[in-house]
Amino acid sequence: MSSNEKHLKRKTLKLSHPNPLFEKWLQEWKDEAASRNSDTQYAFAKALQSLKKYPLPLKTGKECLILENFGTRICLLLDRKLADYKNLHPGNDLDITLSREPSLDNEAEAPMKKKPKTKSPKKSSKLYIPTLRSSSYAILVALNQHLKAAGPPGEMTKDELQKAAQPFCDTSMFKPLPNSYYSGWSCVGQLVNKQLVKRQGNPHRYSLTESGIDLAEKLPVVDEESSLCIPNISSPPKLTNHPRIRNENKTCTTKSPQKRIEKEVERPLNILQPVIPLGTEEISSDHHLTQNSESTSTSSEWEEVIFPPGSFQTILLVDTQEIHKGDELVKALEAQGTILEVRKLKVGDFAWVSRNAVGQELLLPFIVERKRLDDLASSIKDGRFHEQKFRMKQCGLPHCMYLVESHGQRQYSLPTSTLLQAAANTQFIDRFAVKYTANSHETVAYLATFTKVISRKFSNKTLLGCKKNMLPTFDIQDDCISLISFMEFNKTSGKTRKYSVKEMFIKQLVQLRGLSVEKALAIVGRYPCPRSLITAFQEGGNEKLLADIPVGNLSRKIGPVISKAVYELYNKSILS
Structure with missing residues (x-):
């Protein structure tokens, strides 16, 4: 083999800095953090180093989640920066910014540059099929069955289509997915954009287009009671010749619900491959597709929750035990203009949540235990004092506060010096914040003021849902704050939970x-x-x-x- 043949056989195209914008922004954020002597500079440095090693271009910040040292916070910052860049440069194609340095001789460069032009038209001609038992799949199957039963044009209203599609879908067509804005019905817009479904009239009526009918005819029909997934083809191949297909309808923590629904229509599926449920080596007639729905419901607990700035309100939570002798405290707080709710708190007497428009809640990193001096004395004597502090330390909220309230009585079951010493130990040994108030009126004023302060502090921040065991260190200066949900807080803070x-x-x-x-x-x-x-x-x-x-x-x-x-x-x- 001649040296020329050897040279022509090895043709590679290497990209130098395939993601220059992301690298530039990460470097800027790293330098800015270093100038403020912030620890986030190390996070940006690690992410930048990981990005430079990746040889392929990335279109969005979300795609960076596949890289090491990239978390939800950095990816969100990149997406926001990218959106600002697109607004400032509407006519600029981001692909052009990729600086390419082919590692080829000049003789081989010309033919290599022409190849992408011949591939680009083929993208629009690809056949895309929605994931089995996804919401897009369910809508296409339901419309196709109605068309066969009722005849052309096969139109259905929204309510009719939702009810007909639900048996073919693992997610709800009516209620939003857990911790998201989107239900299974949200994919209809994508089907309309793909010209698979036709929407017309007022109120809207839905029917299949010609291409939608062709696609629906090729889909296997799998409802809740089906035990086999049999594609509508004349001679399917043997099961042993094909590997199992992973259930693509399972949720994933690295994609938001909206992105996942958008991808349902665009993800190709080989129709010739039979679909076997997860966890089975062979298909049997008595094995039902219950595992898919179970895995979906389990993984949905890990749905990503993001509250953009200004999309939520701060609410003070008051424990039910605080009003067992009357609701004077609640009335006084409402008179101060404080938005509050009375709930059963497993730990503490007061807490704060941020709630968005669809009712999702994230718990702000503050919790308050209120103690009148007489109650403090009795809790020290019966052991509740130390137990409550221990449970507050374990609840997952970084800022624990003790609110010590005086009142008219001067005689307690313990000396006043002992009570004040216990409060001082709580502040200097247990590292709690301790606030002293002279009476209940000062307590109300303090809670109302504190609510206004944290509401203003958090209003311009992005809040991210996070598991308790994955919470990063809290820093009020950060633009993105990771918080746990109120549900998880109450679930893991109860006295009846299993202790290690x-x-x-x-x-x-x-x-x-x-x-x-x-x-x-x-x-x-x-x-x-x-x-x-x-x-x-x-x-x-x-x-x-x-x-x-x-x-x-x-x-x-x-x-x-x-x-x-x-x-x-x-x-x-x-x-x-």
């Missing part, structure tokens, strides 16, 4: 007098379970085993008194 061994160990330790939550965490950090602590005692540890364990950031230690108390708890059958 470590959590139960902490709850056990804090029952000892003088052993705070922070000291318990320090002990558990060294001995994560009772067995490890007992083993340490049995292997030669004495009463002072825990005395030198550091606590917090103030260079304090557990001390010999607490160490002795823990030693006696786990080593004496009869406690003194």
Whole structure:
């Protein structure tokens, strides 16, 4: 083989900086964060490094989610920046901005540049088929069946079509998807744009176009009671010759509901391949397609929630226990112009949610426990004081506040100095914010003012739904704030939830007098379970085993008194 033949055989086209705009913006954000000495500079730097390694162009910020070190926040910033760029440069084709450097000789460059021109017209001639049991699939099948039963033109109203399509769809045609604005019906606009469905009249009536009829005839008919997916073809191939097809109707956390519905019409499907439900190696007549709907409902809990700036309102939540003696507090807050709701809170007495137009709620990162001095005294005596602080620390909200309220009574079950010391320990040891008020009127004024402040602070920010175990560090200066949903907060904060061994160990330790939550965490950090602590005692540890364990950031230690108390708890059958 000649050297010339070898050269012609290896033709590659490499792109230098295939995503120059994204690289430029990430570099700008990195530099800006560095000038403010913000930790976000490292996140932008990692994302930029990952983007430079990717050899293909990306059309949107969402597509960057496939890359390492790209999260929802950075992708959202890129999409917003890209939208601004398109508004400023409406006639500019973004593909032209890609700087290409072919690694070929000059002799081979010309034929390589001509190839994209011959491929572009073929895109419009591709046959696209919606995903099995998706909303687009259901509408096409329902219209086609109605056309066969009623005859031309086969028109249906919206209500008729929704009811007829529902048996063929895993998602609801009536209600929005969980944590989204869109129901299965939202895909009708895409079908109309694809000229598969015709919409006319007022009120609208829907029917299939010629191309829609052709497509619907090729679709397999699978309703809720079907056990087999049989395409309308004369001689299907054997099942063993084809791999299983993944259920593309399952939700995905990296795509918004709107994008997923738009993709339903455009995702091609090989009609000749039989569709086998997930989790089966062979098709049997008694196996129903229930697994698809189960997986859809399970994964829908991970739907992405995004509140754009200005699309939500802030609401104060008041625990039902705060009004058991009357609704004077609620009336006083409403008189201050505060928007509030009374709900059962598993932790705390006051919290705040942001709610959008469709009723989705994200919990703002603040929670308040209100304690009158008499209630504080009784909670210290019966042990609720330490337990409540522990549960507040575990609830997932970074800013916990104690509101200590005085009132006319001066005689309590504990000395006032003890109560004030407990409040001070809560502030300096447990790191809670502590607010003192003279009476209920000051409490109302504080809550009303705080509601207005955080409402103003968060109104110009983008709020992102996030799982509790994936929450990033909260920074009020960020443009995008990740928050948990109120439902998850209440679900994971209840007293009846299942505790881990470590959590139960902490709850056990804090029952000892003088052993705070922070000291318990320090002990558990060294001995994560009772067995490890007992083993340490049995292997030669004495009463002072825990005395030198550091606590917090103030260079304090557990001390010999607490160490002795823990030693006696786990080593004496009869406690003194």
